[in-house]
Amino acid sequence: MIDLSFSIYELEYFLLILVRVSCFVFIAPFFSMNNTPARVRVALSVFVAGLLYHTLTPAEAIIFETVTDYAILVLKEAVAGLLIGFGANICMSILNFAGHIADMETGLSMVTLMDPNSREQVSITGVLYQYAFTMMLIASGMYRYLLGALADTFELIPVGGIVYRGDAMLQVIIQFLSDYVIIGFRIVLPIFCVILLLNAILGVLAKVSPQMNMFAVGMQLKILVGLSVLFFTAHMMPEATDFIYSEMQTVTEAFVEAIKP
Numbered sequence: 001m002i003d004l005s006f007s008i009y010e011l012e013y014f015l016l017i018l019v020r021v022s023c024f025v026f027i028a029p030f031f032s033m034n035n036t037p038a039r040v041r042v043a044l045s046v047f048v049a050g051l052l053y054h055t056l057t058p059a060e061a062i063i064f065e066t067v068t069d070y071a072i073l074v075l076k077e078a079v080a081g082l083l084i085g086f087g088a089n090i091c092m093s094i095l096n097f098a099g100h101i102a103d104m105e106t107g108l109s110m111v112t113l114m115d116p117n118s119r120e121q122v123s124i125t126g127v128l129y130q131y132a133f134t135m136m137l138i139a140s141g142m143y144r145y146l147l148g149a150l151a152d153t154f155e156l157i158p159v160g161g162i163v164y165r166g167d168a169m170l171q172v173i174i175q176f177l178s179d180y181v182i183i184g185f186r187i188v189l190p191i192f193c194v195i196l197l198l199n200a201i202l203g204v205l206a207k208v209s210p211q212m213n214m215f216a217v218g219m220q221l222k223i224l225v226g227l228s229v230l231f232f233t234a235h236m237m238p239e240a241t242d243f244i245y246s247e248m249q250t251v252t253e254a255f256v257e258a259i260k261p
Contacts, residue, residue: 012070016077016159017056018049023081024150029089029248030134030143048147056154076162080259084153087255088146090176091248095133097184099126105188105195106226107219125230129187129240136241149252157260168258176251183247187240190233191226198225 022045025031031041103109103123112121122130137143185192198221206214 013159014049014053016073017052017154018045019074019077020081020153020159021045021049021052021150023078024085027082027085027089028146029092030137030146032085032089033134048150052151052154055151056159073160076160079164080153080157080162081150083255083259084150084252087172087252088149088248091244091251092130092133094180094184094187094244094247095129096122096126097180098187099123099129101184102188102191102226102230105191105222107222108226128230132237133241133244136238140241140245142245145249149249153256156256161261162259163261165258169255172251172254172258175254176247179247179250183243186243190236191229194225194229195222198222 022042025041025045025048031044100109100123102125103111106125108124111124113124113127199218202214202218202221205212
């Protein structure tokens with residue numbers, strides 16, 4: 001006969017695990033998309049928390065006497081889950097940055113669409129990169145890595161054992177801002193170079209034949225050339241997503257190192 005009885009301590013320990021998992025699912029990429037039903041997120045959080053509860057050994061070091069002490073533990077677990085998910089989610093902004101540069105170069109900067117992750121208006125090329133990245137994330141099984149990384153954090157950061165280090169967190173953000181610009185330009189480099197070459201050619205033609213309206217011709221040529229380069233470099237998207245995957249892994253590990261005891 002199956003024994004489903006549990007103590008109040010086990011319930012409190014399970015709820016702490018659930019808080020970290022649910023906060024991670026709320027903000028992590030792919031899981032936090034706007035078209036993901038709330039019931040699916042809740043069910044996934046409870047399911048993952050149940051698996052982790054049966055895998056982990058309840059920590060006897062969790063000691064609290066009042067409701068305030070337990071509330072502090074809940075806030076610690078919420079911060080841990082949010083920071084781990086945020087470390088993976090901010091890497092998605094690199095795609096919006098690359099798409100914004102591409103649209104500025106091709107003359108499509110005024111065309112905006114709704115980003116499914118950030119729920120904000122972004123450039124059309126940025127949305128294309130976002131959907132391509134999400135497709136690669138699903139096809140490559142990267143979402144399993146995110147859940148695996150969350151499970152590993154319970155070994156590095158025990159329940160209630162988060163220690164916030166402001167200097168280490170600031171160092172992570174500064175390093176990410178440096179990689180943010182570098183990776184963004186590496187993704188959009190083919191379009192940037194071709195449009196730069198096209199601008200040089202149009203400048204020479206403007207001097208050779210001043211009677212031509214280079215402004216009207218250049219607008220159409222930039223859009224045509226930009227879309228052509230985007231089409232012919234579509235096979236490079238898996239390599240571009242590798243940049244995001246590597247940065248996502250680096251930032252997530254750095255955030256975990258900044259809050260682990």
